[in-house]
Amino acid sequence: MQLEKHTDIDQLITRYLSDTLDKESFAELKRWSSASESNRKYVKNKLEIWFSSGTADHTAAHFNKDKAFSSFKRRMTGTRKRKEQLLRFSWKTFIRAAAVLLILILPVATYRQGKEAVKQTFADMVVEAPMGTHTKLYLPDGTLVWLNAGSKIMYSQGFGIDDRKLKLEGEGYFEVIRNEKVPFKINTKEVNLQVLGTRFNFRNYPDDEEVTVNLMEGKVALHNQIRTMPDLCLEPEEKMVLNKLTGEMSKSKARTNKSNVWINGELFFDEDLLEDIAKKLTRTYNVKVEVADSLRNKRFYGSFEISGNTINKILDTMVSTRQVKYRCEHDVYILY
Structure with a gap:
């Protein structure tokens, strides 16, 4: 069954969800929704459909229930990419909608109290x-x-x-x-x-x-x-x-463009302290790497592919620079 249309109220809901509703307009929405049970249900239904569809358009002047519901169904049967987009759907929209639902349940709550109560949930x-x-x-x-x-x-x-x-x-x-x-x-x-x-x-x-x-x-x-x-x-x-x-x-x-190469499976040491490099190797290969006290202030520059390189291969390459040596004792790699 189609809901009766209330264009002015739809505009207020749209402006609230797009964060452009002032306090006076919010009070108007609150008064209208509190005037009757049917008004309260109307706003509640609009918000639920809006959130479920994930189609909040910050430039829209109207809310189309049928379009939103159709979009919601497409998302439920869409591709993996669409599902990932749905998972990334902003909590901001949800919490705003929840804040309005809260004041519908508790009409005496103020605008700010409603938002804070939802956030603290x-x-x-x-x-x-x-x-x-x-x-x-x-x-x-x-x-x-x-x-x-x-x-x-x-x-x-x-x-x-x-x-x-x-x-x-x-x-x-x-x-x-x-x-x-x-x-x-x-x-x-x-x-x-x-x-x-x-x-x-x-x-x-x-x-x-x-x-x-x-x-x-x-x-x-x-x-x-x-x-x-x-x-x-x-x-x-x-x-x-x-x-x-x-x-x-x-x-x-x-060379800041190299600082995030780890997201592509690379290691880059930009004159880093050997102590911090040892910790980076520990985290990357899930092994224990320690540094002798005499080398704690030494720095090292280098770049390595993680895939296809074992911890031993990387340490061997570092040794080839003649700046450091290593040994392995009881599954602990020690740089000295």
Whole structure:
């Protein structure tokens, strides 16, 4: 049975889901939906169909129930690619719809209280990449993220509504969707990063000696959490290195396009500390690699294919440079 059409109300629902509804219009939608049970059900049904279809058009002035339902059916029987797109469907739309449903159930709740109550309903999301692997994902705002072995990110399921904040442990490559109204922020113990839209690689494993950020595109601002100093801004083809012990943070020119080759199964050491290289090899090959005290401050440059290269082959190549030697004792590789 077709629902009776209420064009003005449909426009209000559309504007709410596209984040363009002001408080006065929201109050109007709330009053109308609370006027009768049929009105409440009308709004509820519209929101449910909208969310299920995944066809929120931020430029649309009207909502077509039949079109949305047809799109929903196509998604359910579509290709694998469409299913992946459905899985990446933004939580932002869902939480907005849920916020309206909440005020329909509790008409006395205010606009802000409704949104906050819905956001608090959800626990933080945690995504991890196990040792020896890497993981690809899309955040609710559409940002692409690759996580390297032994890494994880944590973010609220309300990500993208009022903020785009996340926590990172390990290494991640980010292609951030631009949003001038809501900056993208990454928080770590030693360095905080903020951008609008950009591409960069961020490495900060808890047991690493240094934090590094390589910028390929856009601009990032870095805040030193260890030492008081002005924020450091990076331009494309620049690299930031922070010493976790001293808090010293500096930038330099670098081959930043090589910093994320790990997503394609490569290892790249850009004058990294041998201590951190050993940890990278440990995470990549899931073996124990240690460094003698005499070499802890030594740096190494090199590039290797992971596929077809065993840990022994890589270490043999490093030995051929005559900068380091290694031995294996009780399944532990020791660089000396």
